[in-house]
Amino acid sequence: MSATEPDTNARGWWTTILTDIHFWVPVAVLMGGLLLLRFIR
Amino acid sequence: MPPALSSQFAPAIQDVSRSKKLQLLGILSGFAAGAWLGAAEAPTKLVSIGISPMVISLIMVIGVFLARWSLPALILGTSSVRADVRRAPHLVIWALLAGCLWAVANTLTIFAIRDIGLSIAFPLWNSNSLLGILWGFLFFNELRQAGWRRRAGVLGGALVMCVGATLLAIASSSGHGPAAHSLHGVWAALGAGILWGTMYIPYRKAYLTGMNPLSFVTFFSFGELGMMSILSVGSLGLVPLWQELLSARSVVFWLMLGGFVWVIGDIFQQYAAKYVGISRGIPLSNSNQLWGLLWGILVFGELHGRGSSIYLEVVGGSLLMMLGVGSIAFSSATGTEQTRWKDAAIRESDRYGVAAEFVEARMDGRRLLGESKPSRSALDWLLVVLATSVFVIFAAMARVPQMSLRWAPAALLIAVLFLLLAICGLALWRTTRFN
Numbered sequence: 005m006s007a008t009e010p011d012t013n014a015r016g017w018w019t020t021i022l023t024d025i026h027f028w029v030p031v032a033v034l035m036g037g038l039l040l041l042r043f044i045r
Numbered sequence: 046m047p048p049a050l051s052s053q054f055a056p057a058i059q060d061v062s063r064s065k066k067l068q069l070l071g072i073l074s075g076f077a078a079g080a081w082l083g084a085a086e087a088p089t090k091l092v093s094i095g096i097s098p099m100v101i102s103l104i105m106v107i108g109v110f111l112a113r114w115s116l117p118a119l120i121l122g123t124s125s126v127r128a129d130v131r132r133a134p135h136l137v138i139w140a141l142l143a144g145c146l147w148a149v150a151n152t153l154t155i156f157a158i159r160d161i162g163l164s165i166a167f168p169l170w171n172s173n174s175l176l177g178i179l180w181g182f183l184f185f186n187e188l189r190q191a192g193w194r195r196r197a198g199v200l201g202g203a204l205v206m207c208v209g210a211t212l213l214a215i216a217s218s219s220g221h222g223p224a225a226h227s228l229h230g231v232w233a234a235l236g237a238g239i240l241w242g243t244m245y246i247p248y249r250k251a252y253l254t255g256m257n258p259l260s261f262v263t264f265f266s267f268g269e270l271g272m273m274s275i276l277s278v279g280s281l282g283l284v285p286l287w288q289e290l291l292s293a294r295s296v297v298f299w300l301m302l303g304g305f306v307w308v309i310g311d312i313f314q315q316y317a318a319k320y321v322g323i324s325r326g327i328p329l330s331n332s333n334q335l336w337g338l339l340w341g342i343l344v345f346g347e348l349h350g351r352g353s354s355i356y357l358e359v360v361g362g363s364l365l366m367m368l369g370v371g372s373i374a375f376s377s378a379t380g381t382e383q384t385r386w387k388d389a390a391i392r393e394s395d396r397y398g399v400a401a402e403f404v405e406a407r408m409d410g411r412r413l414l415g416e417s418k419p420s421r422s423a424l425d426w427l428l429v430v431l432a433t434s435v436f437v438i439f440a441a442m443a444r445v446p447q448m449s450l451r452w453a454p455a456a457l458l459i460a461v462l463f464l465l466l467a468i469c470g471l472a473l474w475r476t477t478r479f480n
Contacts, residue, residue: 037153
């Protein structure tokens with residue numbers, strides 16, 4: 005998983021999070037969940 | 046990963062006895078989590094007395110919020126939480142994200158229970174274990190070099206659980222459901238499963254980077270309360286929401302209690318995710334399905350008056366799911382697989398700049414050498430007193446809902462819950478001091 009290879013630069017942890025593919029999977033699922041909730045209501 | 050980095054953890058890998066003890070602790074935590082999470086769903090049955098699902102979910106989340114701050118303050122003290130955040134501040138973002146996922150999933154479960162009933166909705170959202178296995182394998186090296194027997198145990202167990210869930214879904218769609226919106230209920234339950242399955246990515250991320258479960262849940266609570274407040278206000282509007290909350294004040298205590306019970310289950314679940322990974326921890330805590338079934342049938346008389354074929358489908362499906370859980374429980378991680386977990390931990394600690402020795406100590410359930418012992422301050426006791434006061438105030442307003450409840454089975458189930466709490470809590474304290 006190249007997006008989670010060790011980061012040797014002193015980047016801010018915000019940048020580190022936003023470039024971590026692991027972060028975007030839950031974000032995408034959360035968006036999907038909100039859409040489903042809207043549909044069901 | 047360079048071999049030199051893996052060798053940093055060599056002494057810990059050699060400690061086979063400690064490792065086995067932690068694996069057993071994780072399995073025990075998973076079972077205790079199942080019992081408490083299953084019991085927490087019972088108050089949501091109140092949806093049948095005409096309270097909006099959004100309001101029910103919001104009230105439960107308020108109970109959860111109170112518990113997630115007061116329990117960690119009582120067990121370790123907030124100084125421990127602050128120390129964890131100083132070491133790994135990025136995990137606050139992950140905890141908030143996980144909290145948002147939880148809030149949306151929990152709201153979906155309320156709709157699912159309303160539309161297809163507790164006994165059937167439970168196993169559907171418990172499909173989250175399949176996703177947990179997938180994410181654990183893809184992102185955190187779980188089941189890598191585990192050997193065919195253990196892989197078969199986990200994957201086969203998950204497959205059997207899937208068959209059990211399908212059987213229950215068939216029972217739901219055969220027109221015997223309690224409401225006319227059975228398809229919506231099925232979607233809501235499956236959606237909750239996907240959200241909860243994905244929520245374990247932040248969980249595992251946190252524990253591979255050394256965060257204490259008690260610290261993680263503290264920040265998690267802001268995500269869930271914030272998201273739930275947005276959903277409730279967006280759905281109902283501020284004034285109608287307030288009016289609904291006022292009109293529901295006689296049942297607020299029961300729903301907040303449900304949230305409180307959920308947190309106890311979730312804390313055990315967090316320890317399971319920490320010590321046996323998400324691919325095993327989630328299915329184990331999904332034994333809540335059996336507990337939910339027991340509460341639904343014995344206490345709420347949920348399947349009363351239905352045909353025997355429905356009983357067979359629901360009970361058969363549940364037993365299949367439990368068989369799958371058992372198979373997974375007996376497929377604990379070997380030394381080589383745990384080495385791969387530690388490779389993932391090194392990757393995370395390097396990426397986010399967390400000290401390797403801190404991560405190693407926490408994965409081993411120990412404090413870092415020279416790390417100060419956590420202590421409680423006046424602030425911690427204040428949090429405990431405030432949370433308790435809120436519960437006492439709403440308990441004074443509470444009325445027993447006008448529902449047909451069977452109290453003898455309820456008392457028995459509650460006694461079993463407390464027994465599991467004592468056994469698992471003591472085991473965690475003796476082995477890790479909750480580290």
